[in-house]
Amino acid sequence: MVKVKEKLLENIYSPADLKKLQPADLPDVCDELREFIIDVVSTNPGHFGASLGVVELTVALHYVYNTPRDLLVWDVGHQAYGHKILTGRRENFHTNRKLKGISGFPRREESEYDTFGVGHSSTSISAALGMAVASNLKKEDDRKIVAVIGDGAMTGGMAFEALNNAGACKANLLVILNDNNMAIDPNSGVIGQYLLNISKSHAYNKVKKEVWEGLGKLDGFGKTTRKFIQKNQHALKNMLLRENNLFEAFDFRYFGPIDGHDVEYLTEVLNDLKDIPGPKLLHVITKKGKGFRQAEMDQIKFHSPGLFNKETGEIYSSDCPSKKKHKFQNVFGETLLELAEQNEKIVGITPAMPTGCSMNLMIEKMPHRAFDVGIAEQHAVTFAAGLATQGMVPFCNIYSTFMQRAYDQIIHDVAIQNLPVIFCLDRGGLVGEDGPTHHGAFDIAYMRTVPNIIVAAPMDEVDLRNLMYTAQLGELKQPISIRYPRGSGNISDWKKPFEKIGIGKGRQLSDGQDLAILTIGKSGIFAQQAVKVLAEKEAISAAHFDMRFVKPLDEELLLKILKKYRLILTVEDGAIKGGFGSAVLEFMAEKGLSAHVRMLGIPDRFIEHGPSEDLYRICGIDEEGIVQAACEMSGK
Numbered sequence: 001m002v003k004v005k006e007k008l009l010e011n012i013y014s015p016a017d018l019k020k021l022q023p024a025d026l027p028d029v030c031d032e033l034r035e036f037i038i039d040v041v042s043t044n045p046g047h048f049g050a051s052l053g054v055v056e057l058t059v060a061l062h063y064v065y066n067t068p069r070d071l072l073v074w075d076v077g078h079q080a081y082g083h084k085i086l087t088g089r090r091e092n093f094h095t096n097r098k099l100k101g102i103s104g105f106p107r108r109e110e111s112e113y114d115t116f117g118v119g120h121s122s123t124s125i126s127a128a129l130g131m132a133v134a135s136n137l138k139k140e141d142d143r144k145i146v147a148v149i150g151d152g153a154m155t156g157g158m159a160f161e162a163l164n165n166a167g168a169c170k171a172n173l174l175v176i177l178n179d180n181n182m183a184i185d186p187n188s189g190v191i192g193q194y195l196l197n198i199s200k201s202h203a204y205n206k207v208k209k210e211v212w213e214g215l216g217k218l219d220g221f222g223k224t225t226r227k228f229i230q231k232n233q234h235a236l237k238n239m240l241l242r243e244n245n246l247f248e249a250f251d252f253r254y255f256g257p258i259d260g261h262d263v264e265y266l267t268e269v270l271n272d273l274k275d276i277p278g279p280k281l282l283h284v285i286t287k288k289g290k291g292f293r294q295a296e297m298d299q300i301k302f303h304s305p306g307l308f309n310k311e312t313g314e315i316y317s318s319d320c321p322s323k324k325k326h327k328f329q330n331v332f333g334e335t336l337l338e339l340a341e342q343n344e345k346i347v348g349i350t351p352a353m354p355t356g357c358s359m360n361l362m363i364e365k366m367p368h369r370a371f372d373v374g375i376a377e378q379h380a381v382t383f384a385a386g387l388a389t390q391g392m393v394p395f396c397n398i399y400s401t402f403m404q405r406a407y408d409q410i411i412h413d414v415a416i417q418n419l420p421v422i423f424c425l426d427r428g429g430l431v432g433e434d435g436p437t438h439h440g441a442f443d444i445a446y447m448r449t450v451p452n453i454i455v456a457a458p459m460d461e462v463d464l465r466n467l468m469y470t471a472q473l474g475e476l477k478q479p480i481s482i483r484y485p486r487g488s489g490n491i492s493d494w495k496k497p498f499e500k501i502g503i504g505k506g507r508q509l510s511d512g513q514d515l516a517i518l519t520i521g522k523s524g525i526f527a528q529q530a531v532k533v534l535a536e537k538e539a540i541s542a543a544h545f546d547m548r549f550v551k552p553l554d555e556e557l558l559l560k561i562l563k564k565y566r567l568i569l570t571v572e573d574g575a576i577k578g579g580f581g582s583a584v585l586e587f588m589a590e591k592g593l594s595a596h597v598r599m600l601g602i603p604d605r606f607i608e609h610g611p612s613e614d615l616y617r618i619c620g621i622d623e624e625g626i627v628q629a630a631c632e633m634s635g636k
């Protein structure tokens with residue numbers, strides 16, 4: 001009779017259960033954990049390849065360290081599914097990223113094992129350093145602090161700011177560099193190449209081994225030389241290592257590179273490093289998508305593949321082929337390439353999101369004019385500013401949420417100098433399952449307060465295209481921000497001849513007598529539907545104005561509207577506070593005009609994760625919410 005192997009993962013409810021196992025059991029735990037992630041994520045989509053790549057590392061960390069007393073900090077957090085499953089969330093994992101379900105990223109309120117909330121990149125070393133310094137000040141000497149950061153996240157400036165500080169502090173901190181030689185797209189810039197070089201360089205590893213292990217054994221030398229070497233051991237080590245290793249130059253002790261898929265060896269190394277004081281960096285080599293053939297082969301698609309068949313690896317697209325064309329990001333990517341073919345001054349810039357924003361189209365065709373600058377939003381903005389000083393036409397595409405990183409650069413490097421940089425802010429508004437760290441809630445508010453910047457938000461694909469066209473004509477002598485949402489709009493045949501759009505000009509899309517609905521961006525699509533429902537079901541006649549620009553506002557149009565309507569409903573898929581509705585109110589206050597104004601938008605709290613349709617409903621900014629607000633205002 002064949003003995004059925006006992007499932008280990010089923011009995012793991014916390015790292016304490018994991019610790020009851022023998023090291024030799026750990027490979028089986030890893031296999032089961034990997035299988036579990038594949039099972040669940042194939043039917044309930046989320047980030048995929050990154051978590052598969054750190055299965056062994058995750059098991060080893062929770063096996064060796066005394067979590068949650070020891071503090072484990074994940075960078076970005078899209079790779080932390082294994083961590084969630086091993087720390088009490090296995091049975092809830094099927095709710096990952098669903099409305100009211102667990103978050104796709106570590107969150108402090110979700111578990112005591114989630115030491116730091118993440119979603120944006122390159123924060124782990126800073127946060128871990130803060131924890132290490134706090135432990136030191138509180139005399140909690142038993143506590144270990146570990147940050148896990150990817151090679152992509154390591155391209156972020158913040159990571160280096162933290163290394164610099166940590167080295168100086170001599171903090172007791174272990175940084176694990178999870179090097180899979182990929183970001184979402186291939187890791188851009190020289191750091192990736194540098195890591196590859198040290199991983200491959202036998203000469204470096206040999207020198208390093210000999211220096212660390214061999215300096216004590218000085219039998220081969222004469223007495224005077226031995227004395228000299230012993231006296232100057234530290235300086236010699238530094239001389240040999242610092243010049244060869246970037247991390248040693250930051251006063252970290254560098255260990256590795258080691259195989260990140262050998263779980264037993266990982267536990268041994270982690271155990272060895274545990275009690276070495278000071279800042280340490282362990283370089284671990286892993287494969288993104290490890291253990292799922294198709295994910296290993298197409299690491300970009302399987303970063304976050306959506307639904308897929310776990311047997312064949314086929315990805316089931318949520319869009320039908322024709323609908324895929326509607327995605328705003330495709331309109332951006334194709335239009336940029338089209339414009340760049342006509343205007344040789346155009347340069348493309350993306351901080352590590354070429355596939356996400358579709359700038360990959362331009363990068364493939366024009367590699368010298370389109371740049372993936374790594375996870376470096378601040379640099380991306382100032383790089384664009386530099387290009388603009390020399391008469392180039394930079395299209396700097398950054399997700400709305402990640403642009404938050406570069407606020408000073410927008411103000412200091414672009415706006416004060418009034419440089420005509422074209423910002424394209426993708427993923428404006430509620431993005432859905434990624435949740436509060438990723439919603440593009442604030443850009444309308446943060447952009448409109450900055451002098452000199454034109455702030456526009458197209459309602460549909462054609463408008464996006466025409467705004468991009470208008471922006472690069474060379475007529476604008478100032479920066480412009482064009483923001484658009486995740487996903488698709490409502491026009492399939494958007495590839496029409498370009499038309500110039502008047503800056504600061506809105507448009508009336510429907511006429512009505514009872515109230516005026518003023519929208520910006522995608523909200524206009526919901527408003528159009530709402531106007532129909534109001535007319536058909538509620539006998540309310542609403543006029544709809546797509547204002548297109550938050551700044552400058554179409555004052556002429558606004559004056560006409562305010563003359564005619566007593567009831568004004570503003571709608572935006574951005575924060576109400578400081579947003580488009582606020583701009584309308586400020587205008588009214590300036591002109592001494594009054595009306596009954598109601599503002600719909602993202603309320604003053606962080607919106608959870610879940611399907612976008614649900615989140616738009618929760619915020620009351622979908623068709624139904626607009627209808628309801630209009631009825632309430634009209635007293636019906």
Ligand SMILES: Cc1ncc(C[n+]2csc(CCOP(=O)(O)OP(=O)(O)O)c2C)c(N)n1
Nearest residue numbers: 050119120121150151152153182183184352
């Ligand atoms: C500030 C910021 N910019 C961009 C992103 C989008 N993003 C998420 S994961 C990722 C790649 C990270 O690469 P790496 O750290 O190597 O992790 P891997 O996916 O390879 O495990 C990027 C660019 C982000 N989360 N935060």
Ligand SMILES: CC(=O)[C@@H](O)[C@H](O)COP(=O)(O)O
Nearest residue numbers: 076078119304356427434486
């Ligand atoms: C973890 C992260 O920041 C990205 O993977 C993000 O989830 C991508 O978002 P999109 O799916 O909207 O491109």
Ligand SMILES: [Mg+2]
Nearest residue numbers: 150151152182
């Ligand atoms: Mg990586």
